[in-house]
Amino acid sequence: MRQPSWFIPHGGGPCFFMDWSPIGPADTWKGMEVFLRSLLDGAPRPRAVLVISAHWEAPDFTVNAAAQPPLLFDYHGFPPHTYRLQYPAPGDPVLAALVVERIRGAGLPCARIDDRGLDHGVFVPMLLIDPPAQLPVVQLSLREGLDPAEHLRLGRALAPLRDEGVLILGSGMSFHDVRALMRGDSARDAQVFDDWLTTAAVDAPDRRDAALVDWQRAPGARAAHPREEHLLPMMVAAGAAGDDVGTRVYSEPIMGNRVSAYRFG
Structure with missing residues (x-):
């Protein structure tokens, strides 16, 4: 039952459920x-x-x-039908309570709420990962300040859940300069940062974690992530990896800029 932890790209808004051809090549995603x-x-x-x-x-x-989270349509300017998507997956209040307990037990601040919808970083990829919406889904936030070391600590606190059948999914993008993505003119920055990120992910865990804490020094770092919220789920996934070495399991250029995904375990 031991589950891996993942860092995945979740695409651009509801990109998988619409005609992309007015924006770019129809097969972009x-x-x-x-x-x-x-x-x-x-x-x-x-x-x-x-x-x-x-x-x-x-x-x-x-x-x-x-117990039954609604959806939060937190994207803008997309076709009307993409605001009618449904993903009626159940929540798991018991697991949510255990997550709170583990995070607080690690000395990190943690709260719980019962009235927030699943945002598109959750329901859009889950519509593809588990289309019948049978798996219970619990969402956990990032913490303001976006401290990479703190998010690695978060992942370490969550790691034992993997042995209890819980799949830990960091949902972001390995390259996330939206303007550059749409222009398609940051291929070199995207590639050099992706090379660095892959080297870090597949390295020994202690060197991996040290590299991720210091990610801003990586080549192409701020070109790939002017703001790091889409990279921080990688820190959580890596922290939850424990001694498991990462593997790059998906990689391709999206509108000219390389995007990758990583699995640990």
Whole structure:
């Protein structure tokens, strides 16, 4: 039942569920879609999924403990039908309480709420990962300040859940300069940062964690992430990895800029 931890890209808004051709090539997101649809293939099925999304920041780490969380359509300017998507996955209040307990036990501040919807960093990839919406989903926020060391500590606090059948999913993007992504003119920065991130992910855990804490010194770092909220879920996934070395399991250029995903365990 031991589950891996993942850092995945969740695409651009509801990109997998719309005609992208007015914006760029119609197959822009096809490779990422295929990857996300295959994420659970060939592994024991988790009992629940704990998702850390780039699209929720809170003063303290905060757990959504709703028994039946609604959806939060936190994207703008997309076709009307993308605001009618449904993903009626159950929550898991018992798991949410355990997550709070583990985070507080690690000396980190943690709160819980029961009335927040799942944002698109959760429901968009989960529509592909588990289309029947059968797996319970619990969402956990980032913490304001976006301290990479603190988010690694968060991941370490969550690591024992992997042995209880909980899949830990960091949902962000390995490259996230939206303007550059749309222009397609940052290929070199995206590539050099991706090379660095992959080297860090597959390194020995102590060197991996040291590199991730100091990520801003990486080549292309601030070009790839003018603001780091879409990278921080990687820190949580790596922290939850324990002694497991990472593997790059997906990589392709999206509108000219390389984007990757990593699995630990």
